[in-house]
Amino acid sequence: LISAENLSKVYKTGEVEINALKDISFEIEPASFISFVGPSGSGKTTLLNLIGSLDKPTSGFLQVAGANISTLDRKQSARFRGDNIGFIFQDFNLIPVLTTYENIEYPLLMVQEVPSDQRKKKVGELMEAVGITEQSDKYPDQLSGGQKQRVAVARALVSNPKLVLADEPTANLDHATAYMVIDLMKRMKDEFGTTFIFSTHDQKIVGEVEILHTLEDGRLISTEMNKEA
Amino acid sequence: LISAENLSKVYKTGEVEINALKDISFEIEPASFISFVGPSGSGKTTLLNLIGSLDKPTSGFLQVAGANISTLDRKQSARFRGDNIGFIFQDFNLIPVLTTYENIEYPLLMVQEVPSDQRKKKVGELMEAVGITEQSDKYPDQLSGGQKQRVAVARALVSNPKLVLADEPTANLDHATAYMVIDLMKRMKDEFGTTFIFSTHDQKIVGEVEILHTLEDGRLISTEMNKEA
Numbered sequence: 123l124i125s126a127e128n129l130s131k132v133y134k135t136g137e138v139e140i141n142a143l144k145d146i147s148f149e150i151e152p153a154s155f156i157s158f159v160g161p162s163g164s165g166k167t168t169l170l171n172l173i174g175s176l177d178k179p180t181s182g183f184l185q186v187a188g189a190n191i192s193t194l195d196r197k198q199s200a201r202f203r204g205d206n207i208g209f210i211f212q213d214f215n216l217i218p219v220l221t222t223y224e225n226i227e228y229p230l231l232m233v234q235e236v237p238s239d240q241r242k243k244k245v246g247e248l249m250e251a252v253g254i255t256e257q258s259d260k261y262p263d264q265l266s267g268g269q270k271q272r273v274a275v276a277r278a279l280v281s282n283p284k285l286v287l288a289d290e291p292t293a294n295l296d297h298a299t300a301y302m303v304i305d306l307m308k309r310m311k312d313e314f315g316t317t318f319i320f321s322t323h324d325q326k327i328v329g330e331v332e333i334l335h336t337l338e339d340g341r342l343i344s345t346e347m348n349k350e351a
Numbered sequence: 352l353i354s355a356e357n358l359s360k361v362y363k364t365g366e367v368e369i370n371a372l373k374d375i376s377f378e379i380e381p382a383s384f385i386s387f388v389g390p391s392g393s394g395k396t397t398l399l400n401l402i403g404s405l406d407k408p409t410s411g412f413l414q415v416a417g418a419n420i421s422t423l424d425r426k427q428s429a430r431f432r433g434d435n436i437g438f439i440f441q442d443f444n445l446i447p448v449l450t451t452y453e454n455i456e457y458p459l460l461m462v463q464e465v466p467s468d469q470r471k472k473k474v475g476e477l478m479e480a481v482g483i484t485e486q487s488d489k490y491p492d493q494l495s496g497g498q499k500q501r502v503a504v505a506r507a508l509v510s511n512p513k514l515v516l517a518d519e520p521t522a523n524l525d526h527a528t529a530y531m532v533i534d535l536m537k538r539m540k541d542e543f544g545t546t547f548i549f550s551t552h553d554q555k556i557v558g559e560v561e562i563l564h565t566l567e568d569g570r571l572i573s574t575e576m577n578k579e580a
């Protein structure tokens with residue numbers, strides 16, 4: 123599903139150049155449960171943003187679901203994301219003027235034109251699965267940190283995307299709630315063949331993935347298979 | 352240092368009332384390392400906001416560093432916070448138009464009028480202690496999640512406050528970086544007698560505190576002493 127070769131990303135701030143990713147190469151199969159781990163600042167979010175076509179590589183090759191990411195213009199990029207990607211942002215990125223329900227429903231309205239009764243059913247199921255049904259009519263500034271995180275999770279999953287990019291999806295969750303989220307994702311992988319790519323510091327997620335890629339200072343320094351997952 | 356009796360907080364959203372905190376009572380001694388834990392939505396952030404006088408109780412009594420929180424007006428509240436509190440916000444709350452250095456320096460300029468060479472030394476020491484010296488001239492939108500979190504930590508500690516309220520201070524940090532932050536806080540407690548109150552889901556912090564208060568659905572349901580801490 124994903125193929126990266128000598129992928130690099132350089133951020134320029136004035137005179138200073140930051141080599142956020144250096145020569146990264148890897149392949150990811152469909153229907154996998156994969157995680158990138160590594161120290162704060164090692165490049166995990168940067169890599170997820172490239173895979174999700176939210177940003178362009180500086181050099182190297184990146185193919186995701188058949189698309190060559192470097193060649194997509196803004197319009198093609200938005201179309202590609204709408205058709206293929208569910209993104210759980212590290213800072214949630216909820217729309218402040220929409221309620222919980224409306225935030226989760228958004229991809230179904232904007233991107234996929236799903237009929238009203240189907241939307242209601244799908245949004246309801248996801249709110250239930252992550253335990254936020256009671257927050258349905260609230261706005262983001264009325265939610266706890268972990269509630270906002272779960273709205274972000276539900277929104278990323280509602281359109282049943284081929285590929286879910288989950289950046290620290292359990293950082294603000296207690297043990298039990300984190301496992302509600304992880305179990306939901308495992309069910310989606312089993313039922314729909316969804317591919318999940320995590321960036322995380324959470325050992326609970328690390329324990330569940332099949333393949334663990336470790337980043338350090340922008341480099342991919344190791345890849346491990348988890349035999350028990 | 353802190354005394355709470357029958358503390359309650361009700362949020363009103365239109366017709367709906369949410370009882371975020373229900374009849375909470377506890378005492379906290381100076382120079383302690385305390386944490387509140389509990390499920391997402393159980394009231395931890397709400398409680399920290401009351402203790403830090405960022406919000407008012409609905410009913411009950413709350414005294415912090417000699418001040419009766421319910422009786423402070425806006426001006427007294429701001430003065431109280433400036434004199435006593437360092438707050439690490441769950442969503443960081445950095446000022447977007449200030450660099451890392453300027454964000455950390457801010458309390459020393461705005462609140463305490465510390466001379467320039469002393470500010471430079473203090474800000475430098477804290478950036479070093481949490482590993483973000485290289486991010487000194489960057490703006491928040493150029494930082495990784497864990498780097499933003501560490502700027503928030505450094506800013507809360509820079510004025511050597513009597514009381515630090517730390518809401519999920521390690522949620523976005525890897526193991527090693529989280530311990531840099533925890534060790535810095537332990538040093539401050541030993542050296543200056545700083546009181547630290549955490550709200551967290553992180554077992555690494557839980558393992559280090561002397562007293563653990565558990566919240567559930569707005570109630571304080573248990574208090575445990577950690578003999579090994």
Ligand SMILES: Nc1ncnc2c1ncn2[C@@H]1O[C@H](COP(=O)(O)OP(=O)(O)OP(=O)(O)O)[C@@H](O)[C@H]1O
Nearest residue numbers: 264266267268269362371391392393394395396397
């Ligand atoms: N401004 C508000 N208006 C209405 N309800 C609110 C408001 N702020 C918080 N709440 C609700 O109060 C409850 C407690 O919220 P709080 O943020 O204190 O939880 P928390 O324990 O910090 O959770 P988390 O671990 O997810 O950060 C939640 O159910 C939340 O939805």
Ligand SMILES: Nc1ncnc2c1ncn2[C@@H]1O[C@H](COP(=O)(O)OP(=O)(O)OP(=O)(O)O)[C@@H](O)[C@H]1O
Nearest residue numbers: 133142162163164165166167168493495496497498
């Ligand atoms: N827009 C930008 N401009 C300049 N530097 C940036 C920008 N975005 C990220 N960086 C830098 O690139 C490096 C990698 O950032 P990234 O967000 O990918 O790290 P991360 O592994 O996700 O970290 P964390 O675990 O803290 O979330 C960091 O040093 C960061 O400061």
Ligand SMILES: [Mg+2]
Nearest residue numbers: 167212495496
């Ligand atoms: Mg990140």
Ligand SMILES: [Mg+2]
Nearest residue numbers: 266267396441
């Ligand atoms: Mg909270």
